[in-house]
Amino acid sequence: MIDFANAAYVKLNERNPADAHADLAELLLPDERVLVAFRGIRDSVTFTTKRIVAVNVQGMTGKKKDYTSLPYSRVQAFSVETAGTFDRDTELELWFSGLGLVKLEFGAGVDVRGLSRLLAERCL
Template sequence: MIDFSKDTVFKLNPCDPRDLAPTVQPIIIPGEQIISSFKAVRDFVVFTNKRLIAVNVQGVTGKKKDFTSLPYNKIQAFSIETAGTFDLDAELDLWFSGLGKVRLEFRGNSDIRQIGQLIATHVL
């Protein structure tokens, strides 16, 4: 499992979900759809209509991958912080039952409000 105890796990940029779909498709369940995706240098996060999937690409070759599934129904609270003038990154904090706080950091060109609405739609 990814170590979410770090202050920031990923610095993410928006990317085309079709680019990452082949990697996560084997763990997608019937009726689950990829909604959006964000990528760091090698690691990435996929938001589906049921959960958040965080993928940590490991090793020199990148063949080994850690898939962490974070279901929306386990979120107890969440917070979004938009990018500012000098702080160009936006943040999403999620508090999961049994796991604690998970923080994802997004580059300023990410629409953090849209991500917040996605989470709210499935949590509230």
């Protein structure tokens, strides 16, 4: 399990959903689609039609990976912080039943309001 309190999910930027689908193809259910995906330096977060999949790449070679599935059904609350004039980064905070707070930080230009709509559609 990824330690989200100390996770290196800093400054996630958008990535091609098709690339994320290819990376996660063996984990996805037959009727599950990738909606939007983000990548950090090595790690990634993907929002699908059923869950959020966080991938933590480990080790020097990056061959070892931790896949954490965060089902929308376990989200108790979420919060988005938009960019400001001087602080161009955005944030998404999710509170999961049994897990606690998961905080994701995004680089400039990521539409966190769109993520908020996506979460509202899946969680409410």
